[in-house]
Amino acid sequence: MSARHGAAVVVHSGGPSPVLNASLAGAIAESRKHTEISAIYGARFGAKGLVEGDFVDISGCDAGLLQALARTPGSAIGCSRRKIEPEEYSGIIGELERRSVRYLFYTGGNGSMETALALHRMVRGAGREINVIGIPKTIDNDIAGTDHTPGYASCARYFAHVARDVGADNRALPPPVEIIEVLGRTTGWVVAATALARHAGDDPPHLIYFPENGLSLEQLCADVERVYRRLGRCQVAVCEGQHDETGGWFDAELNNLPGQRGVLPANMGQLLARLVWSATGLRTRAEKPGLAGRSCAPLISETDCTESWRCGEAAVRAALAGRSGEMVAIRRVAGPAYRSEMETVPLEEIAGMERQFPAEWMSAEHNDVTPAFVEWAQPLVGEVPPHPRPWAL
Amino acid sequence: MSARHGAAVVVHSGGPSPVLNASLAGAIAESRKHTEISAIYGARFGAKGLVEGDFVDISGCDAGLLQALARTPGSAIGCSRRKIEPEEYSGIIGELERRSVRYLFYTGGNGSMETALALHRMVRGAGREINVIGIPKTIDNDIAGTDHTPGYASCARYFAHVARDVGADNRALPPPVEIIEVLGRTTGWVVAATALARHAGDDPPHLIYFPENGLSLEQLCADVERVYRRLGRCQVAVCEGQHDETGGWFDAELNNLPGQRGVLPANMGQLLARLVWSATGLRTRAEKPGLAGRSCAPLISETDCTESWRCGEAAVRAALAGRSGEMVAIRRVAGPAYRSEMETVPLEEIAGMERQFPAEWMSAEHNDVTPAFVEWAQPLVGEVPPHPRPWAL
Numbered sequence: 001m002s003a004r005h006g007a008a009v010v011v012h013s014g015g016p017s018p019v020l021n022a023s024l025a026g027a028i029a030e031s032r033k034h035t036e037i038s039a040i041y042g043a044r045f046g047a048k049g050l051v052e053g054d055f056v057d058i059s060g061c062d063a064g065l066l067q068a069l070a071r072t073p074g075s076a077i078g079c080s081r082r083k084i085e086p087e088e089y090s091g092i093i094g095e096l097e098r099r100s101v102r103y104l105f106y107t108g109g110n111g112s113m114e115t116a117l118a119l120h121r122m123v124r125g126a127g128r129e130i131n132v133i134g135i136p137k138t139i140d141n142d143i144a145g146t147d148h149t150p151g152y153a154s155c156a157r158y159f160a161h162v163a164r165d166v167g168a169d170n171r172a173l174p175p176p177v178e179i180i181e182v183l184g185r186t187t188g189w190v191v192a193a194t195a196l197a198r199h200a201g202d203d204p205p206h207l208i209y210f211p212e213n214g215l216s217l218e219q220l221c222a223d224v225e226r227v228y229r230r231l232g233r234c235q236v237a238v239c240e241g242q243h244d245e246t247g248g249w250f251d252a253e254l255n256n257l258p259g260q261r262g263v264l265p266a267n268m269g270q271l272l273a274r275l276v277w278s279a280t281g282l283r284t285r286a287e288k289p290g291l292a293g294r295s296c297a298p299l300i301s302e303t304d305c306t307e308s309w310r311c312g313e314a315a316v317r318a319a320l321a322g323r324s325g326e327m328v329a330i331r332r333v334a335g336p337a338y339r340s341e342m343e344t345v346p347l348e349e350i351a352g353m354e355r356q357f358p359a360e361w362m363s364a365e366h367n368d369v370t371p372a373f374v375e376w377a378q379p380l381v382g383e384v385p386p387h388p389r390p391w392a393l
Numbered sequence: 394m395s396a397r398h399g400a401a402v403v404v405h406s407g408g409p410s411p412v413l414n415a416s417l418a419g420a421i422a423e424s425r426k427h428t429e430i431s432a433i434y435g436a437r438f439g440a441k442g443l444v445e446g447d448f449v450d451i452s453g454c455d456a457g458l459l460q461a462l463a464r465t466p467g468s469a470i471g472c473s474r475r476k477i478e479p480e481e482y483s484g485i486i487g488e489l490e491r492r493s494v495r496y497l498f499y500t501g502g503n504g505s506m507e508t509a510l511a512l513h514r515m516v517r518g519a520g521r522e523i524n525v526i527g528i529p530k531t532i533d534n535d536i537a538g539t540d541h542t543p544g545y546a547s548c549a550r551y552f553a554h555v556a557r558d559v560g561a562d563n564r565a566l567p568p569p570v571e572i573i574e575v576l577g578r579t580t581g582w583v584v585a586a587t588a589l590a591r592h593a594g595d596d597p598p599h600l601i602y603f604p605e606n607g608l609s610l611e612q613l614c615a616d617v618e619r620v621y622r623r624l625g626r627c628q629v630a631v632c633e634g635q636h637d638e639t640g641g642w643f644d645a646e647l648n649n650l651p652g653q654r655g656v657l658p659a660n661m662g663q664l665l666a667r668l669v670w671s672a673t674g675l676r677t678r679a680e681k682p683g684l685a686g687r688s689c690a691p692l693i694s695e696t697d698c699t700e701s702w703r704c705g706e707a708a709v710r711a712a713l714a715g716r717s718g719e720m721v722a723i724r725r726v727a728g729p730a731y732r733s734e735m736e737t738v739p740l741e742e743i744a745g746m747e748r749q750f751p752a753e754w755m756s757a758e759h760n761d762v763t764p765a766f767v768e769w770a771q772p773l774v775g776e777v778p779p780h781p782r783p784w785a786l
Contacts, residue, residue: 012565015562015566016561016562016565016566020565042784044786045786056784056785058783058784061783065781065783068780068781069781069783072561072780072781073558073561073562073780074561074562074563074564074565074566074780075565075566076565076781076782076783076784077784077786078564078565078566078786079565079566080566081566161689161690161691162685162689164690165466165685165688165689165690166683166684166685166688168409168465168466168467168688168690169408169409169466169467169684169687169688170467170684171467171471172405172409172413172467172468172469172471172472173408173409173467173468173471173472173473173474178684253663253667255678266663266666266667266678266679267660267663270646270659270660270663270681273659274646274659285648285659285683285684286659286681286683287681287682287683287684287685288663288679288680288681288682288683289680289681289682289683289685290559290678290679290680290681290682291559291562291563291571291678291680292555292558292559292680292682292685294562295558295559295561295562296554296555296558297554297557297558297561297780298554298691298692299691387461387465387466387467387690388458388461388462388465388469389469390451390454390458390462390469391435391449391451391469391470392449393437393438393470393471
C-alpha cells in the first residue's frame with residue numbers, strides 16, 4: 001500500500017518520562033522529510049485532546065528547538081491517564097477524518113498500547129485508512145516485545161546516581177540504615193539498576209528488593225542487620241510499590257483520601273524506615289526523590305535520548321510504509337559493542353502485557369541482582385563513575 | 394608571629410555537603426606549597442577522630458586526585474555530629490602536641506564554630522602554639538559573618554533543578570498540587586533558591602515558605618487554592634522543618650523512635666500533602682529528595698566548588714600567618730560581575746549564631762522571595778536554564 005497524503009497526530013498517554021519529548025521530536029523531524037505528511041499535530045493532554053479534538057499544530061519547529069526538546073522532561077503536548085470510553089471511538093475517528101489525518105502515533109506503556117490496538121481495530125472496522133502505530137514510552141521498562149523501553153535508561157541512570165551520591169554522604173556520616181525509595185509500582189527494572197552505582201565491594205546499594213516478590217519485614221530486618229554487622233551501615237533500594245509477603249503494602253498510607261480506592265503507597269520508604277528502626281533499633285532514614293526520578297534533565301542517558309528519537313522516526317516510517325496496529329520496538333544487535341535497531345511488533349502480541357523483572361536476574365535470596373543484569377543494563381544507563389576514595393574510613 | 398614548623402589537621406564536623414571535600418582538597422594543595430607544614434592529617438570521623446587520636450595521613454594525594462576529590466560529595470575523612478565534652482579538651486591538646494600539630498582546621502557550621510572557638514581558647518589557655526582556624530561548611534547558609542557558606546550554592550542548585558524538572562513533569566500531567574520537600578531545619582535559604590527555577594510567569598515553584606515564619610494550614614490551603622484557580626496546578630516548596638503557627642511541626646512524625654526526643658520531622662512534605670488534600674479536595678503529592686539534595690555530584694555549582702577550595706587554601710594561609718580563633722569568610726566584591734575574596738572573621742563574633750533568611754527578601758505574604766534575593770543568589774547557584782515550551786498547553 002503506497003503512502004496516502006494526509007496529516008499525522010501524536011498522542012502522549014500515561015506519565016511523562018525524561019525523554020518522551022525525544023520521540024516526539026524524532027517523529028516531527030522524520031515527518032518533515034516526507035511530503036506525504038501535510039501537517040503534524042499533537043493531541044493536547046493525550047486521550048483528552050484526542051476525544052475533544054483539541055489538537056496543536058507542531059509542524060513548525062526548527063532543528064535547534066527539536067534538539068532542545070529531546071532533552072526536556074515532561075511532555076510538550078501534555079499527557080493524560082484518561083481512558084477512552086467505547087462510545088467515544090467513533091467521534092475520534094470522525095474528527096481524524098475531518099482533519100485528513102492518515103497517521104496516528106500513540107505513545108505510552110503497555111496499557112496505552114491496548115488503546116492503540118483498539119483505535120487500530122475501530123479504524124479498520126470503519127473502513128478508514130488511518131495507520132495507527134504505537135511508540136513505546138515508560139520508565140518502568142515493562143512493555144513486552146522490545147529489548148527495553150525509551151525512558152527506562154534515564155530513570156535508571158538517575159536512581160543509580162542517587163544511590164552512589166547518597167552513599168557517599170552515608171559513608172561520611174552514616175545513618176546506620178538508609179532507604180532509597182525508587183519509582184516502580186509493580187516491576188523491579190528501575191530499582192534493579194541502582195546496582196550500577198557500585199564499583200567497590202562495599203559500595204551501595206547493599207540490598208535491592210523487587211516488587212515481583214513479597215518481602216517480609218522479618219527478611220528485610222535480617223538482611224539489614226547482616227549488612228550492618230559487616231559494614232556499619234546499610235543502604236536499601238526499594239520500590240514505591242514493594243509488596244509484603246501477603247501481597248499488601250505493609251499497611252502503607254495510600255496516595256489518596258480516606259475512603260477512596262488506593263492507587264499506590266505514598267510513603268513506602270518512610271514506612272519501611274519506621275518499621276526497620278522499631279524492629280532493629282538501628283536509626284533509619286528514607287529519601288523519596290519520586291517524580292524527580294522521571295524528570296531529571298541533567299541525568300538523561302544519551303543512549304536513551306537517541307533511541308527515543310529513533311523510535312519516533314521509525315514510527316513515521318512504519319506508518320508511511322502502510323503498517324498499522326504495530327508498535328515500534330528496540331532490538332539489541334548482537335556484537336562486542338552495544339548497538340540497537342528499530343523494528344515493529346504487532347500490538348496484539350504485546351498490548352496490556354506486563355513484562356516483569358526476570359527471576360533469573362535476581363540473586364538467590366531475592367535481595368540483589370546478578371552480574372548478567374548489570375551487563376545488560378550498563379550500555380543503556382551509561383557510565384556512573386566511581387567517586388575517589390583515597391583513604392580507608 | 395612567624396610560622397612554626399609542624400603538622401596540620403583537618404576536622405569535618407556535622408553533615409557533609411556536595412563540596413566539603415573541595416575545602417579539604419584546597420587545604421591539602423595549599424599545605425604542599427609551604428615547607429613549614431610537615432604533614433597534613435585528617436581526623437577520622439570528625440570530633441571522634443580528634444578525641445581518639447585517630448588520624449589519617451592525607452599528605453600524599455596527587456593534583457588529579459585533588460581535583461576529583463573536590464567534586465566528590467560526602468567527606469573523604471568522615472564527619473561526625475559528636476560533641477566534645479569539656480574534660481576531653483586536654484587529651485586532644487596532648488595528642489596534637491605529641492604529633493607536633495601546629496595548625497588545626499575545623500570545618501563545619503555555626504555550632505561547629507563554637508567547638509573551634511573552645512579549642513582555640515583551650516590551646517591558648519594551655520600556652521600551646523596551635524593555630525585554630527574555622528572553615529565554613531553548611532548547605533544551610535546560616536553562618537554569620539560570611540556572604541554565604543560553601544555547600545549552600547550546590548544544594549540550592551540541586552533543588553532549583555528539581556523544582557524546574559518536576560515542574561515540567563507536572564505541566565504535562567498535573568497532580569493539582571505538588572509539594573517539594575527541601576532540606577532546611579530552621580532557615581529558609583535553600584527553599585528560597587527554588588525560585589531560580591523560574592523563567593516564565595507561570596513557572597514553578599508557585600509558593601515558597603520559610604521556616605522562620607509559622608505557617609498555618611489555613612494560609613497554605615488558601616494560597617494553594619488561589620494558585621490552582623489561576624493555573625490548574627500548584628507547586629509548593631517547603632522545608633523539612635517548616636513550623637506551623639504554634640511553633641510546632643503540624644504533628645509530623647519525627648525522625649526518631651517513639652519516646653525519644655524529636656530531632657526533626659521525617660515526612661513534612663507528605664504530611665502537608667495529606668493535610669492539603671483533605672482540606673481542599675485537590676489531589677496532592679509530595680517528593681522528598683532529602684539527602685540527595687546535599688550529595689548530587691552532577692549538580693555541583695562551579696562557583697561553590699571553587700570557593701570551597703579557596704576557603705581551604707585561605708585557612709592554611711591564615712594559620713601560617715599566625716592567626717587563630719578565626720573563621721574564613723567569603724566577601725562579595727562590589728562590581729558588575731560576581732567576584733569574591735576570602736577574609737577571616739573572629740570566631741567569637743559568629744560562633745553559635747544562626748543567620749536567618751532576611752525578612753526583607755520575603756514577599757509581603759511570606760510565601761515567596763523578592764527579586765533582590767534572586768539577584769543575590771543567581772551568581773552562586775549558576776544558570777538553571779529554562780526548558781523550551783514551544784506550544785501553549
